[in-house]
Amino acid sequence: MTPQSDEDEVWRQIVASFNDTAERDSADQPWPDSENLPAEPTRRVVKPSEERLDDDPPGDVRTHDPDDDPDDEPDADDADPDDEGHFEPPPPPPLPKLDLPTKVAWVALFGGPAYLLVAALAGWHMEGWALFTAVAAFIGGFVALVVRMGDGPPNDSGWDDGAVV
Template identity: 80%
Template sequence: MTRQSDEDEVWRQIVASFNDTAERDSADQPWPDSENVPAEPTRRVVKPSEEPGDPGLRDGDLLDGDLLDADQHEADSPDERDEDEGHFEPPPPPPLPKLDLATKLAWVALFGGPAYLLVAAMANWHMEGWALFTAVAAFIGGFVALVVRMGDDRPNDSGWDDGAVL
């Protein structure tokens, strides 16, 4: 028998047994003991903290097996506890780099040319040939100026293995 005919026979058996029921039904299988949940939930033991700003113990917490009462420790309100939990305030971003006059003019040309064409088209202004040419040339010139001025050199302090450079 060839390898191809063996594979064909296996596929025929799979297709023939597609609608057959399983030999052992999953309802007959016993429930694993590791999945059983205990009847009474476990309580965790909390030790008081001496750090400032730590909310410490609350009502219902266990300390060495003894349940705390409200008169033993004043609990914080739930709103105060939830407000500070998981709050992250990122540091302020670094300032934007200062642009020289040529870069500013390139950005103005890049966006100014198409902006003029868009406003002129929406307002149904009659565009002279020189104005149309100037707007398109400003766009292309601004793009080329920004690409040419874009530095593709690696930083001097990057070392021999600096990974990806963006």
């Protein structure tokens, strides 16, 4: 047989078995059976009672296995494996303080449309000067925030701006 006829035969077998269902057994698992995790016993959280011991801190919450004797104290060496990879991020830094012009610009940006929305929903009759003031406040607040944004590098960046596109 030629190599071409072998390839054709293999191709015909692949096409013939296209719609066949695959068999599922333990050999198809992507990892060995020894790496499967055993089922853990269920645990429940027991809140401290009013008559707690003096050595317990006020916010102490203990986990209790229902199979254990209630008189047994949990060992300090027993660590919960679920908390092993738990990450608690640090608190975020405080927001920057805004100066008065920036606060006024934000109030104008949202205040103008808010007034127009409330007036339209309430059915108030709006004079021409009130409409003009609300629209001008919105546009002025937007322009003020864009102008104050700045497009230059920070003052502490040094003499080298890096790659400037």
